[in-house]
Amino acid sequence: MSINANFVNNVVIVGGGTAGWMTAAALSHKFGNTGTQITLVESAEIGTVGVGEATLPHIRFFNAAMGIDETDLMARTQATFKLGIEFCGWGKEGESYIHPFGDYGEPHNGIAFHHLWTQQRLAGNAKRICEYSLPVMMAEANRYAMPDADPNALLSTFGYAYQFDASLYAAHLSQLSQKRGVKRVEGKITHAKRSADTGRISAVVLENGAQVEGDLFVDCSGFRGLLIEQELKTGYEDWSHYLPCNRALAVPCEPSGPIGPYTRATARKAGWQWRIPLQHRIGNGHVYCSDYISDDEAAAILIDNLEGPAIAEPRPLFFKTGRRNKLWNGNVVSIGLSGGFLEPLESTSIHLIQQGITALVELFPTQDSMEEDAAEYNAMMRLEFDRVRDFLVLHYVANQREGEKFWDDMRRMEWPASLKEKVAAFVHSGIIPSYDVGAFLPPSWLAVFVGQNIVPQAYDPRLDHLDSAAIASSMEERRRQIADAVNTLPVHMDFVRGHCPGAMVAEMVAEKIPSL
Amino acid sequence: MTRKSPSPYIQILGGGLAGWSAAAILAEQFSGTAAIHIDGAQEDTPAESAAYAHMILGGESILMQHIGMTPADLITLGRGGFWLGTCFEKWGAKGRNVYHAPGEALPVKDGLSAHQILRRLSVQEGKDGLFTDLCLPLAFQARMAAAGKFSPPSADRQSPRSLLRPGVALDGSALTAVMRDKAMASGVRVAAGMEDEPLLIVDCRPQEKAKDIDCRQALGFDRYVTLRLEGAMPHPPHDSIRPLDNGWMTILPLQGGALITLYYHSSHWTDAQAKQAAYDALPESAAAIITSGPIYPGRMERPWQGNSVHLGVGAAQLGSAMGAEVTLLSHQLETLITLLPGGKGDDMPSKSAEYNRRVAAHFDHIRDFLHLPFVRNGLTGPYWEQAKKQAIAPDLHRRLGQFERRGLLVMIDDDPFEKHSWLEMMTGLGIIPALYDHVTDGVDLSAKMRDLGSMVVAFDQTIAAMPTHEDFLAQMAARMTG
Known part of the structure; x- marks a missing residue:
């Protein structure tokens, strides 16, 4: 029981689906013993988008923090492992590259690997950069095993995520959440009621006239943005000039x-x-x-x-790519598609849901004042969205598919200034974007830059004063070690069948909650 | 097109620690193949000497790595000792000492930080002050510093000593000569003027003018006085910042003495008043003034323009508190070598833009960290009341706001301070969050408190068993001579 009655104690999640049930699972896990009431309203008549089947490695930490057993989850969701994303034809037609969850090569004398690779490439001594990445070579060879726990081992140098059935993931989280006390209400929401005093939303009203009251509403209603947009008219920053797929x-x-x-x-x-x-x-x-x-x-x-x-x-x-002007407005927090959408190119949909939930837990508000919490939440999420946007736009603007109007236009479009600077710095000086807050770390940027034929024109000048042959030899040794290590690993699906074979369909059907 | 770089010609302007360190490190980076000339090598200005005398070096500092000496040898050279942190003397609530002691963070269990548990307990007990009282015993490295004890870190993760990250603190004056010798041995030449157009000009000369980003008003100083104390005195493993009526002084204990720098604002004290205040605060007979003058805390907006990059106190300056000057210089050097231009035709603008971005972010974080005790302290008097009213930068405003509201430690890019450093400083200053993490309402408080209590007992016992810092240094010296 809470000793500080000031915290919000009645949360209503509007909409099921991946975002809704991830939110319910996290809030019930974190606040299940605090007396906080969590209600999720969803309608079986309204389908969920249910895509977002591919994830980023961050989801493992989210699941672990909720006490979800990985092997069980993978079996329940028919999951496979994911070491990265293969991009086919994004540079020139016929070319492909893999953006891996892991780094490339090793630094030498404190000089980053991509400088070594650039030097050796210009001298004609380097192989494809992907051959220095363990996860890329594993993926290309269709091999998989769990990372080695020894941080010094070569086989520890990759991360992994899942490819799963998002609707089964949501179903699993729904079961977990309801066991933890989340109340599920079936019904279609017709409108919201507001408090005459504060102007905040006080309840959502269902088709049958029932009202679900709350202090804080999490809008997981998808593109509609039932509360954040239809009710609060929060506004949307349209990014379709950068990401025009709709x-x-x-x-x-x-x-x-x-x-x-x-x-x-x-x-x-x-x-x-x-x-x-x-x-x-x-x-x-x-x-x-x-x-x-x-x-x-x-x-x-x-x-x-x-x-x-x-x-x-x-x-x-x-859909329309972009982000809500305020992801937290009044006492409504939009998580998932209601907050924004950046298309699924780099599997960021679930990641952004996860970030939204994590930030909400950190900033869980009191009933009297939410303005400061909302401001911090919006600042955090704005940064996440902006950085993901730049990374996604890079894939499009750096294409070399000449003669196709869509791709020609993408190449010629006005780039975000922040992205233009990043590309120029990499090309002219081998500088890779690096920040502490954000989904994509330097190896990701390197993968897409080089994969789409953006290569540095210069490398760290200190390399010219080191033994080039020794560097070449060390790189070759690493490449061989990776190739040898990959050959020792099992075929991906053999590993999956032994580790987390998918549950029988009958079992899954029996366990599904009625609405799903 | 191959871009093999020719042997570069680099001109360094100004001697002193910044100039000679840049020369030595650049020479090493180019494996002795670069033509590095230093102009003004004899110009070791008083302002620069004073800035770098108060030297604190962590193991990861580029200077530490390039000096090529063991901590023990450095300590001997600079009459120094080990450094566990900085003590802000009586800056906290009720005249408490506040420590910035950057050890490793306590392990986090179930995603809940200890301070959130303790805040909930203090709310439950209805005693806000209990929060501070309970947080302080968990600051292991700070407690060692306060107790004047020292033992090296342990590799055993079960030992509290595995949380330690000590540095060394010494009189840095002797290091200029070390770096000069290294530079000269690497082929650096002393030469006036330029022989050719250099690839890079590294300007290490102090600038006697206000900087683009001027921090004199916010940090409350524009003048300094440096003094040296000789004679036997306590030698704890920390430096100190002592508040005075119209300024403050940093105290770096040395073997057989101490280095003192007093910082003050000319609108509050004349030079004579400041010097008198310094003497009043110290054992008068033993103190001798080394130097005094104006100081320009702040930073250049674009220290690297064209092929000229400014390094050292001319580029950025914050005074010697927490060894800030040396930390800034180390970061500048480290950033420069990762962004060295590749020769004629290389794209200097992208490197200079990145350099300027990184060093500005680094400076701003240190400035904010240093500014924090000026705006939230338990000190009184007109000077300190004015300090508390100074405008604070947006990042610090955000950090303070979130900590005061709910104990949340905001993460911002490029921050050299870890979250627990901010936590220790904020709790030490007596900042008490209005809320705690709501998650703690669902945990078994008694069990959590038992865990934390066991940790505190382990810390107590470990510290009690340690030798004093002075004894440790004496034993180390005996081993070295034996």
Whole structure:
């Protein structure tokens, strides 16, 4: 029981789906014993977007903090491991690269590896940069094992995430949350009521006339932004001039090729297609810009490029990239698509949900004053969104797909100034963006820069005064060690079957809550 | 196109520690192949000497790495000792000492910091002050510093000594000669004027003018007096900052003496008054003034422009508190060598922009950390009341606001201070969060307090078993001579 009654003690989450149930799971885990009431309102009639099947390594820490057993989760969600994302055709047509969850090579005399690689590349001695990355080579070879616990071991030099069925993940979190005391209310929300004194939202009203009252509302209603936008008119910063794709078609298919430990993003005529291999199916989708291609043509491209028979009809999604002007407005916090959307290119959707939840837990408010908490929350999330945006835009503007109008326009667009500086600094001086707060660390930037043929024109001049042959030899030794290590690892799906085989469908159906 | 760089020609302006360190380190970075000339090598100005005399070096400092001496040898050379932190004498509530002692953070269990548990307990007990009382015993390195004890860090993670991260503190005057010898041995030449257009001009000369970002008003000083104390006196493993009526003095204890620098603002004290205040605060007979003059705390907005980069106190200055001057110089040098231009035709603007961004961020964080005790202290009097009213920078405002509201420690890019350093400073100053983390309402407080209590007992026993810092130094010296 709380000894400080001032904390918000009645939280209402509007909307289920991944964002809603992640929020419910986290809040119930953190505040379950404090007397805080958590209610989630969702309607079986309203579908969830349910994409966002690929994740970033950060999700492991989120799950661990909620006491979720990884092996159990992977089995329940038909998950596979993910070592990175393969980008096909984003540089020139026919080229591909993998953005890995791990670093490249080793520094030499305090000089970062990418400088060594640049020096050796210019001298004609370097191999592809990916050959110095363990997770890339593992992914290319379709091999996987858990990282070595010894930080000095080569096999400790990678991170991993999951590719899972997001609806099963939400279902699992729903079960957990309800066991921890979250009250689930079935019903369609028609409108919100406001307090006459404060102007804050005091309740949401359901179709059947019932009211669900709360002190704090977490809007997980998706693109609609039921409270944050429809009720509060918070406003949206439109980023479609930077990220113009505005539609997606999602369809699962049967697997026919190897189920590798990586997601694939293949550039198409006016967008790109994802491939996310799960244990029991392949998730596919086509993200495109409707200004450049019709829905029918987009659907045809998607279907033509499936590796196996489709097992459902393509499901359309409509979106506008950008971010809510305030993700926390009054007593409403928007988490998930209601707060903003940056398209799924780098699997950031679930990551941004996670960041929003983490920040909300840290800044959990009192009933009397939320302004300071909201201001800090908005500052934190704004920075996250802005940095992810720059990273995503880089993929588009750095394409070399000449002769396709969409891609030509993307190359010629006005870049965000912050991104322009980052690219110039890398090209001219090998400087990689580095910050403490944000999803993408220097190896990620390096992967995309080099993968899309942005290579430094100069390297650290100190290298010219070191033994170049010794550097080349040391790099080659590392490359061989990686190749040898990869050969010792099991095939990805053999490891998955032994480690976390997917639960039988019947079991999953029996365990699902009625609404899902 | 291959961009193999030619042997670079680098001109360094100004001697002193900054100039000779830059020369020695750059020569080493280019493996002796660079032509490095130093102009004005004899110009070891009083302002620069005073700035770097109060020297604190951590193990990760680039200066420490390039000096090429063991901590024990450095201590002998500079009559110094080990450094566990800085004591802000009586700056806290009720005249408490406040320590900045940057050891390792306490392990966090279940995602809950100890201070949040303690804040909840103090709320439950209805005694706000209990929060401060309970936090302080958990600051292991600070407690060692306060007790005047010393033992080296332990590799055993079960030992409280594994939390230690000591540095060394010494009279840095002797180091200029060490760096000069290293530079000369690496082929650095003393030469007036320039022979050719240099790749890079490294300007290490102090600038006798206000800096672009001027901190004199905010930090309350624009003048300094440096004194040396000789004679036997206590030698704790920390330096100190002692408040005075119209200023403050840093005290660096040495073997057989101490170095003192008094900082004050000319609007509050004349030079004569300041010098008298220094004598009044010290054993008069033993103190001798070395130097005095104006000082320009602040930083240049763009220390690297074109092919000229400013280093040292001319580029950025904060006084000797917490060894800030040496920390700034070390960071400047470290940043410079990772951004060295690659030769003619290299893209200098992107490197200079990145350099300027990094050193500005580093300076601003240190300035904010130093400014914190000026705006939230338990000191009284017109000078200190005025200090408390000074405008604070947005990042510090944000940090303070979140800590005062709920004990949240905000993380900001490029911060050289870890969260627990901010925590120790804020709790030491008596800042009590209005709220605690709501998560603590759901934990078993008794069990948590038992865990924390066991930790404090382990800290007590470990500190009790340690030798005094003086004894440790004496034993070390005996081993070296034996």
